[in-house]
Amino acid sequence: MNGVLVFTVFFPAVAAAVLMLAVPRDSQGQAKWLALMATGASFAASVVLVFAFDRHPGEVAANPFQFESQGTWIDAASAGFDVQFHLGVDGLGVTMVLLTTFLFVIATLISFGVTLRPKEYFIWLLALETGGLGVFTSLDLLMFFFFWEVELLPMYMLISIWGSGRKEYSAMKFVLYTVAGSAFMLVGFLAMGFSAQPDPTFDMVALQQSTIGDALLPLWVIFGFIFIAFAVKLPMFPLHTWLPDAHTDAPTAVSVILAGVLLKMGGYGMLRILVTLLPETAKDYGVWMATLAAISVIYGAVLTLRQKDLKRLVAYSSVSHMGYVLLGVAALGHLSMSGAALQMFTHGTITGLLFLMVGVIYDRTHTRDIDQLGGLAHTMPLTATVMIIAGLASLGLPALSGFVAELFVFLGSFDKYTLPTIAAVIGILLSAGYITWMAQRVFFGPRHERWAHVPDADQWWERVPMAALVLVIVAVGVRPSLVVDVLDSGMLNIVQRLG
């Protein structure tokens, strides 16, 4: 089974190499099928992993990780430089792997319409998948950092070449924010690894058994440095300004990945590294994180209300919704953190679907300006229905997956941070406002002459992802245990660290 995890993570990169070397320039049409096969194989492998995952490993084990592979990459330990290769997942990791591989199949499908240099496009997309999966499976700080950086160049190229609008500006902004964050993260990681007692180590499992000293940097500085990197990715107010630009200017599939996978890396890192390895410091930071989370929720929601660009609207709603994740993490309770993790999963699917639908609308109408759109439900009934389902899930309608996650977060954090939680609940009201208002302006109202002949979502590679995402959203909403069972086994270990 350990090999299956390695396969899941690295198969897309291998496929990217094959694509680069084997597919000639003049038969670029083959690229999409190869990419679909690669992402599909990776997804299938991750489904196998989820079924093989032992959800009840008895008592909370000293090492909660499964499917581990470990080896030495650079062995110069005598001189004080050794890097190991260590992959493995717990319940949290395996859920994120499943989400990632699933969304990449979706992203590949909805990229079937890409006509500009498709070969290069799919090479970058597959490289991006390995980077994302690596982050969710690394059990070593240096490996984690390595995969964190791997994802940069593909994302930069995907936005700046295949994007729209001010694509080069947005792509560079994304890169600079991320690199600046990871600069702080690297210093934090190095300080953490070197000041581990009794032995310096970068292995996350070993670090759980070590005491992290403050010989190099005070613990609150280490925490702060690493937090900056994750807060940029999440994104958290006031470090969120790259997100609306990047999401808006990226091609549709890449927006799906940005929202569904890359943002999750921030929340995942907080749970996996900050809370697990520095639990005491996390408690000191709790109130600050909760406050910033509440600000992110409200501020993001207010800005969302004011957006006139459909895609920008969805992008800003992400800032608001990821605030719930931060709130759940800040409360440091079992329920709240499970809620945060579940919110990452549901936000990935819901916002992915929203971006997909915005892409469909833009593809047909060539505008994203809400003021120009209107009455689309008459000509695009399927698109309108699915978009509204996604919107309702986004605002937390019961029986859809967004509701469960937000409920968990609120229940878990209400006792501890009452005011921020109330603020976050107000965010729900605002989101109900912007979603329904958007739906009204875009889909309802009188039939528009200009949009009388736009076709509905009629390509199979658009309909299959739509159906798949709706299915997941409804299924998790009706039976949250589908995801929560697995997630929870990962949370137990983290909760135990908090004592």
Place this chain on the structure above:
Amino acid sequence: MLQDLDRLGPVLAVLVAAGLIVLADLVVPRRREKWLAGVALLGLAASAAWMVQLIARDRQASYFSDSMALDDFTIFFTFLFIGVAGAVLLASLEYVERFGSHKGEFFALVLVATAGMMLLAGSRDLVAIFVALELTSITQFILAGFLRDDRGSEAAIKYLLLGAISSAVVLYGMAFLFGIAGTTRLVATDGGASIAGAIAAGDSGIRSALLVSMVFLAAGFGFKMSIVPFQMWTPDVYQGSPTPVAALLSVGSKAAAFAVVLRVFFEGFGADTFVGEDWKMMFAVLAAVSMTVGNVMALRQTNVRRLLGYSSIAQAGNFLVGLAAISSTSDGTALGASGVVFFIATYAFTNLGAFFAVMAIGNRTGSDEIEDYAGIARRSPLAALVLTICLLSLTGLPPTAGFWAKMYIFNAGMRADLVWLVMIAVLNTVVSAFYYLGLARQMYRGDGEPGEDLRPALTTQAVLVAAAAGVCVFFVYPIPLIEAAQRAVHAFA
């Protein structure tokens, strides 16, 4: 004496090849002059072969009464310089057409400069160091102006004037050391007087003289390392001199300067002596200034070669982090020093690859302006891919050797308690990402017709692939290079 000459064999082989080329140049017809590069490559191969058999029987020798060393450090850098010179010669085969009937002289001068660098890495006596320094410098002054156009001449004059001043400054610093120790030897294997011995036995009475000396030496060598504030010549010379020469300067000359600095400071001044902390702090400050100034200036460049010039200033700042983090721990490992050597080795592949790609593109388009790089990837996919890989490596992003080089050196910095310096260095990475990735993006721009094919010559393609392969292979499997670097500096500990 004869045995000592044998130990100098690798250098002599290169010099003999240079002499043969100059002589053969008189009789070889003009259109065959290119073939003289073959003689040069043979000379380098002979030098490498000589070195290989020296390793087997004579490693760790100190010869010419401790003027020269044949230790692992010398061996490492000798192979590095042979490799760099060979790559530069191969890559320049197309470029030399611009030199008219002076191709032979070009090959010979490259070899002489290489011999100087090899000598520099092996010298452990102030006089020998100075002679080797002048040998490399003077040949490089000539090489810098080899195109004899306006820009090239300006670059050469600038390089010459500043180089002369830096030589004088080095000499002045050396004079202080001689005054303190009464000898020019850095170390003495026979138990006699030496600079290292005098400093180790010294007290605070000679501290001020030593401080003056180390500042002058750092200033003089800093010119060759192209670190701020001794970097003024770098962008002009990189832009004005022939591209192969710029490649040689940016890798070979810089590596030789760092080699001699490691020798003088690590072996001579010593890391654990009472001035050890002083020179480490000096290099820490120079590191911070160099990388910041280099990166910020690079942001505004519109010419690729000027950009690479400023980038090389910033990279020198990264090397200096390793120098500042030198410490010989109880078990004799020097993480910082081996970091410098490891970084230099990965940088050699990276920067040569970058310059060769620029040369391959420039040979066809006749321009080094960044705006003319738009869409180059469609016309010359290989050169663009290699340049992109090298730019990633310079930024320190995976999957390239530069990622490990930065990781290694930051690791050393943290262990030496230089958290502030590592912080400045990682933040500089952010600045550098802006212009490195911007250039990479520029090449992949455009979606119209590709335009004419700009495929480079076969030899150039081979060198490009080799450089990029080195950058990638040493990412996957860097351990041989790391071990070699650690062995090299082990000689000092």
